[in-house]
Amino acid sequence: xxxxxxxxxxxxxxxxxxxxxxxxxxxxxxxxxxxxxxxxxxxxxxxxxxxxxxxxxxxxxxxxxxxxxxxxxxxxxxxxxxxxxxxxxxxxxxxxxxxxxxxxxxxxxxxxxxxxxxxxxxxxxxxxxxxxxxxxxxxxxxxxxxxxxxxxxxxxxxxxxxxxxxxxxxxxxxxxxxxxxxxxxxxxxxxxxxxxxxxxxxxxxxxxxxxxxxxxxxxxxxxxxxxxxxxx
Numbered sequence: 001x002x003x004x005x006x007x008x009x010x011x012x013x014x015x016x017x018x019x020x021x022x023x024x025x026x027x028x029x030x031x032x033x034x035x036x037x038x039x040x041x042x043x044x045x046x047x048x049x050x051x052x053x054x055x056x057x058x059x060x061x062x063x064x065x066x067x068x069x070x071x072x073x074x075x076x077x078x079x080x081x082x083x084x085x086x087x088x089x090x091x092x093x094x095x096x097x098x099x100x101x102x103x104x105x106x107x108x109x110x111x112x113x114x115x116x117x118x119x120x121x122x123x124x125x126x127x128x129x130x131x132x133x134x135x136x137x138x139x140x141x142x143x144x145x146x147x148x149x150x151x152x153x154x155x156x157x158x159x160x161x162x163x164x165x166x167x168x169x170x171x172x173x174x175x176x177x178x179x180x181x182x183x184x185x186x187x188x189x190x191x192x193x194x195x196x197x198x199x200x201x202x203x204x205x206x207x208x209x210x211x212x213x214x215x216x217x218x219x220x221x222x223x224x225x226x227x228x229x230x231x232x
Contacts, residue, residue, distance in 0.1 A: 008056050008080075012087045015113055016080045020049050022109040028076065031102045032221070044221055045076075051220040052080030055190075058217065060084055062188060062228065068092040069131040072122040072179060073140070075102055077221045078133065079115070086114045094129070096122035123178035130184045134191045136222045138176065138198055144168040151194050176202055186232030192224040199229055208232055 025045065029037015059081065063069070069085055071078055074095035085091040095117045097103050103119045110116065141148040146165040149155040176198045183189070185208060189199050196212060203210045208231060216225040 007088075008053055008060055008084050009088050012056070012080075012083045013053065015083045015087060016049055016053065019079055019083070019109050019113065019115075020045060023076065024105050024108070027105050028102065031099055031105075047220040048077050049080060051218055052077055053084075055217045055226065056080045056084035058215075058228070059190065060088055063089055063091065063131055065089045066091060067130040068094070068127055069133060070122060070125055070127065070129045070179065070182060071095040071133040072175075073097060073135070073137040074117060074133065075099075075106070075221075077135075077219065079106075079110075081133070082115045083113070092127075094118065094122075094125055094127055096120045096125065123175050125179075125182060127182060128184055129182050129187070131188045131190070132179055132183050134176075134179065134189060134195060134199070135226055136192055136195075136219055136224050138172045138195045139192070139224075144172060147172060172198065183231065186230065189229040189231060190226060191229060192219065193227055194224065196227055196229060199231075203231060 025038070025041040029041060033040045063085065066089070069091060071082070071093060074082070074097050078095065082093050082095055085093045093115070095115070097106070097117050097119060098121065100119045103117045106117045138144070139148045139151040146155070146161055147168040149160065150165065180189075180199070180202050191199055193216065200210065210232075211230045213228040213230075216227050219226055
């Protein structure tokens with residue numbers, strides 16, 4: 001199938017601008033921060049749009065029109081990507097988020113646009129997809145504190161609790177397996193440099209070739225380096 005576009009279009013850019021203007025940042029503050037939520041979004045709302053559109057520009061030439069993506073832990077930062085997929089490429093995008101309050105705020109802001117977030121465990125999605133978005137999920141310090149500390153090189157050998165780490169490791173391995181099993185081969189994964197080891201390990205166990213693009217992009221909310229992985 002021929003590509004319909006090689007750039008993020010003006011309709012998508014206008015949609016992103018309008019959705020960000022509609023977002024209820026007062027309600028999003030406590031979702032993202034224990035305190036200082038207003039200051040956080042004052043600093044992050046601009047980069048979320050700017051860096052999100054920059055990443056969307058990189059993905060728009062890599063994804064096939066009419067395909068399907070699965071977004072794990074999708075939130076504010078993923079709005080530009082979802083808009084690009086739906087409006088520029090006519091793709092389906094299953095955006096999953098376990099934080100009910102954030103899903104409500106996001107869906108209110110996206111009303112009238114073909115973008116919807118689901119309060120759903122991504123591992124339970126049955127759709128077959130050609131692109132998986134897995135960014136800053138497997139090393140989430142709230143869900144996986146011990147694993148996150150080890151992943152980012154912040155683990156203290158005196159206080160590190162291996163007993164807590166093992167169940168977190170198993171939970172992440174299960175999530176990775178369930179999500180990647182939905183991926184059609186060949187397919188693409190967008191993830192962070194720290195999380196790419198999970199994708200690589202999954203491919204190694206199955207003898208599936210993969211290639212990690214050298215170029216990296218900065219995550220607007222967490223600052224993690226994002227990379228693109230081609231599988232198969």
